[in-house]
Amino acid sequence: MPELTPLQPGADWFDLAATESDWAEAPADLLGNLLTGLHLVRAFEESVLELAGEGLVHGPAHSSIGQEGGAIGSCIALRSSDQVNGSHRAHHQFLAKALYHVQPKFDPLAGFGEPVEHLLYRTLAEIAGLRDGFCKGRGGSMHLRWAEAGVLGSNAIVGGGVPSAAGAAFAHRRAGAGDVAVTYFGDGAVNIGSVLETMNLAAAWDLPLLFFIENNLYAVATHVEEVTREHRLSGRGQGFGIPAWRVDGMDPLAVKLATDAALDTLRTGGGPAIIEADCYRYFHQNGPLAGSAFGYRSKEEEADWRQRDPLTRVGMAMVQRQLLTEADLDALRGRAQDLMARCVERIVEPEGQGRRIRPELWPDRAFVDVGVRGDLQELAGVRTAEQDGFDGPMKSVRFVQAVASVMHRRMSQDESIVCMGEDIHRLKGGTNGATRGLAEDFPDRVLGTPISENAFIGLAGGLATDGRHKPVVEFMYPDFLWVAADQVFNQVAKFRHMFGGDTDVPLVLRTKVAMGTGYGSQHSMDPAGIFATSPGWRIVAPATPFDYVGLMNAALECRDPVLVLEHVDLYAERGDIPEDDLDYYIPLGSARVARPGNDLTVLTYLSMVGESVAAADALGVDAEVIDLRSLDRAGLDWETVEASVRKTHNVLIVEQGALGTSYGGWLADEVQRRCLDWLDQPVERVHGGEASPSISRVLERAAIARQDEVETGLRRVMAARGTPLGD
Secondary structure: OOOOOOOOOOOOEEEEOOOHHHHHHOOHHHHHHHHHHHHHHHHHHHHHHHHHHOOOOOOOOOOOOOOHHHHHHHHOOOOOOOEEEOOOOOHHHHHHHHHHHHOOOOOOOOOOOHHHHHHHHHHHHHHOOOOOOOOOOOOOOOOOOEHHHOEOOOOOOOOOOHHHHHHHHHHHHHHOOOOOEEEEEEHHHHHOHHHHHHHHHHHHOOOOEEEEEEEOOEEOOEEHHHHOOOOOHHHHHHHHOOOEEEEEOOOHHHHHHHHHHHHHHHHOOOOOEEEEEEOOOOEOOOOOOEHHHHOOOOHHHHHHHHOOOHHHHHHHHHHHOOOOOHHHHHHHHHHHHHHHHHHHHHHEEEEOOEEEEOHHHOOOHHHOOOOOOOOOHHHOOOOEOOHHHOOOOEEEEEHHHHHHHHHHHHHHHOOOEEEEEOOOOOOOOOOOOOOOOHHHHOOOOEEEOOOOHHHHHHHHHHHHHHOOOEEEEEEOOHHHHOOOHHHHHHHHOOHHHHOOOOOOOOOEEEEEEOOOOOOOOOOOOOOHHHHHOOOOOEEEOOOOHHHHHHHHHHHHHOOOOEEEEEEHHHHOOEEEEEOOOOOOEOOOOOOEEEEOOOOEEEEEOOHHHHHHHHHHHHHOOOEEEEEOOEOOOOOOOHHHHHHHHHHHOOEEEEOOOOOOOOOHHHHHHHHHHHHHHHOOOOOEEEOOOOOOOOOOHHHHHHHOOOHHHHHHHHHHHHHHOOOOOOO
């Protein structure tokens, strides 16, 4: 028989309940502050549902009626400098944090000031999609951000905002002022990979992050007990060594007490904590109907939960203690409703038998794409340089040395830069030496991560929007973008635009194209085509060590997320960089003529620049090879491209990777749209096969393009223009 020894959990796990003595001893001003916040949120949500019922809210209206106790009870314990974010049901969290920011103390017997009314009006305007909203109407019900109040932004992807909250917590830990981040999410999100990855990362790095689980029992219509065996969701903390509190979310005082306990851990360097608040949404997932109307829960269940209403709980406690009368409660509710009625009147006007949104409040249609990316004013006036015109002393280095050298230079001058990725702090500079020397000289800013791309790129996104740091993230292979696709494309790429167009996201993502190394289908992609389809990302692809230095400097100065592509074929190649000057810039959006010519234009990037030049030289073709360098839609140097096409009248686009994720497909379409009058024939392309590269040396070579395929492409173009090449 084996010997069994019970194991003890590594973290505390409590069920916390407020006692009658807690209620009796709670300060009167605290109870009044709680009660006023609860009534303001309730009146606001009732107004939202009223407008939704009239069809005046375009899109969802995820009401939090019934769940106010968790948001109010937790946010009342926070500082203005603490930060929060939430998921799609976040009106109450946004308002709770913002209300106590604009007015930390409320008197339930007094009126509300102009800042409170302005806050409620702007929030209502945002949910209605109007220009006066916090995100200028782009966010609506699910994307609410007000950085001044410490609201990082709510999120429509279930669990999607949790990693970015870890970024805020990371910034707070480094600042050392005792501030914290709180991320709110529901029972449905607890089983999302990015949430669990972030719990692990936050625990490993001792981040002051409070995971606040609002367990309202239903993910739309599916009951929590249908989807998880352990439906006490705070138990997730045990797997990561995170202390947790389980509390009645319909009891705002209990939530406040649990939050105070958790904050004691967070503010003193104890790492993250979890609070699970059991609560209930009175209405369906979206809109003004009860859940029972859809058949997934009973009217009796709904009635039972309504008996535990948090507004009633706090109000009756104050009446019992003779702090308020029932008439005072009615008056408070009336004042909150009157305030919301004024807010509603500001956004609607009569129309026929009903109402409509005031037309003058809609955003201008011309605003539709404003803020997809920044305007690059941060790069105005920087010192630029090109290798051809550089007159200082030069030295020959391997490409990968240039990668490490420029990062070392920037980190030595800019303490805001933080690098993170898998193994970048080991192996003498990661798997290829690109971070050589950084961990030794900047040990607190070069962080080896768990294998959890969703968590650490999402953390970096939150760190970037916090504004105090410039994260540089390495994906060991670009194929891992699919693992982290939500954070890469739904979060980082969209932050600026969906939150109103003025949220900076200074993040650099480095990754290497590894075709030809035998690493197979899941480690060999070229991601340029995928990123080019995602508005928000800038993309640079340096082909020489000199260009790498200048483009990385520009990427680190840029206030948008920038993908920096590297190629393993280039790492060992040598090229010149300045001996003692690594501070020049190559502007984003500038191409380089790598080989002048008159007969045809070759558009290419990364290692295929050299392959294309070699192919043209081998065939004696008078081809102009353009190294695009900047690959995103906003960064294409059309001035250089069009000047070449006007001269040659023929275009060949060259890329190495697979047809399915091709960068050249959209580029060919755009070239033909812009340059049709100058073209003598359709744009031709060189690319890899349909399948991803596989392990076999022979099959891998057959799947990708190199010099031989470029030569074939050059022959095809020259033959079509009437000047075929000899054998």
